[in-house]
Amino acid sequence: MEPFTFMTSVESVQLTGRKAGSLLELYLGLKEAEGSTLYHHTHRFYRSYSFLGPWDRSDFALWTAQNLKEEAVAERMGSLDPRDYPTLEALRRSLLAVLETLMEDKDRWVRRVPPGLEFHFCRSVSLVLPTGHRAHNLEEFVHALGRVDTACLYYHLIEAPLHFRGPDREFHDDFSQWLSGQGLPAQAKAVADIDPYRSDLEALREDLLSVFHKNRLKAAVRRAAERLGRVPEGEAAARWLQRWREGE
């Protein structure tokens, strides 16, 4: 059996030069956008957790709400669950379908935002590199899982399945697929059942580890300390937690 090589990725953002100033232009831009553009605007929020709140999950929804003031359409776009869409094309179709509900309302369809508030289409370029961690067995796998950077979790659970994996695999994500190949179907299924699109990749790590450790108390303590770290008074606790995790 092949060892598991933990990879990670870094995103570089490119500008396409295309912009939209109305629902019509957003619709056309979305329809004609490359996959890397669709991916960027619907996934960049998951790569790095923002302290500003868990609700901003799509640039398309954000811009439609903030600049076009079409809150209902924005809410529907923002509430599309990425887990329901194994491919970007499927997600694109649903986003277009939400926008199409306003197509007949010509005034709203072509109403423009003030100059300077247009939507700018970008695209992602991913640089994929090894973390230096490899696992030949479950023990090594769990050990590495607790140490790799959060971008590595994002890569194996979200990015790689979207970009590279064919439909013939038993599991969508890389971790479950490898565990299944190791003869660990229960753990594979437990990992596959975890929602990777949660707001905090560190919390996702704890959920993954709890599958193997069954040590939910420890995970809860860590999560509480993480939350402390989000307010300035908790920075010291967060630093302590970081050192503890790194085994210092």
Add this chain to the structure above:
Amino acid sequence: MSSPYSAYRPIIGGAEHDLIARLAEWLRGRDMAMVNSTRDGGGVAEILRNMVPLMNELGVAVDWEVIEGRPDFFAATKTLHNALHGRPEPLTPEMIRAYWEVSDLNAAKLRERLDKPLVFIHDPQPAGLLRRLKKEGQKWVYRCHVDVSSPYPPAWEFLGPLMEEYDASVFSHPSFAQKMSKPQFLIAPSIDPLADKNKPLPEDFIRRTLERYQLDPDRPLVTQVSRFDKLKDPLGVIEAFQKVKRTHPRAQLLLAGGAASDDPESVHILPAILEAAGKDESIHILDLPPFSDLEINALQRASTVVLQKSLKEGFALTVTEALWKERPVVAMAVGGIPLQVLPGKTGYLVHTVEGAAVAIRRVLDNPVEAQVLARNGREHVRQNFLITRHIRDYLALFLCVLNPGQAVVKLA
């Protein structure tokens, strides 16, 4: 003196710290040069002063070169700068001739030093070097630090074709993107949290700095730190402050600026600012010399409100600095400022002199609300606008330029 890379670990966390180091390993042996037009004054020089040593420590061999100019050259590039920002200032044939003459002189001087796999040019002043020095197999990247969202057309007719000859260009905001055939990257600038400009300071140093400049530590202080430049709208700052004073007569205004060696216009605006301030003793104008970083740091930390009333901006690192110091920020919605000041979350975004005055009053009247936003502002900067994120983005950019046309670059 810049800090060692290890000093950033407690600020950004071990995982991010290690990721950047691993990314840098893929650029070892690829020498590169960064080129700009001044070693002191302005945000670009500040970034390079701290970034270049860090990149070298990470094993990426980077040399920092600075072009030399003459007064007519810098007058021409200042006109070009203003026109790229949208001001209708034409480039005369004499200006264009001066631009290319100085480009030729610098090309002769830098020919060997820029014979590297990657050359990274900052802003229009050294941009012409490409036509004189670019060799087959080299990659040249243009870093545009100015707001080119609505340039004066003749200025873009001059710079646009030149930018097209670069292998890639980099902008600070999506709205600066142009119709170009070459890749355009989005990379925000950054501040160095450990540099003299931003590091924590003892309270007594801050107090002594205030005393030195005759500022009263017990009165509210509204501050704008920016070079003296029409685009920073110092006269608008004074106008907004005068409106604030009607309801807050104890408030003081500090306009702290200076001149950069590549900005001949800055010496002309100072008399106009002094005239507008008149005999109002609550308005303080400080013409700070280069390398006053500790003083600027102290003045920002002592401010009740930091204002950025710019009419145009590339990114406005002075806003980043104020947010990092947890200062309430009132800033105009121009250039890269809306990426930093998120209304109701990290600060107050305004569009007019009147709006600036209202927002300053709001901060003075609601210090608790302002402090919550200021705390958010610091965290926003920590996540997005520190020098380590900037280095990571540049490393990724260089690897993309060396592996063109791929949506996924596998480095394994």
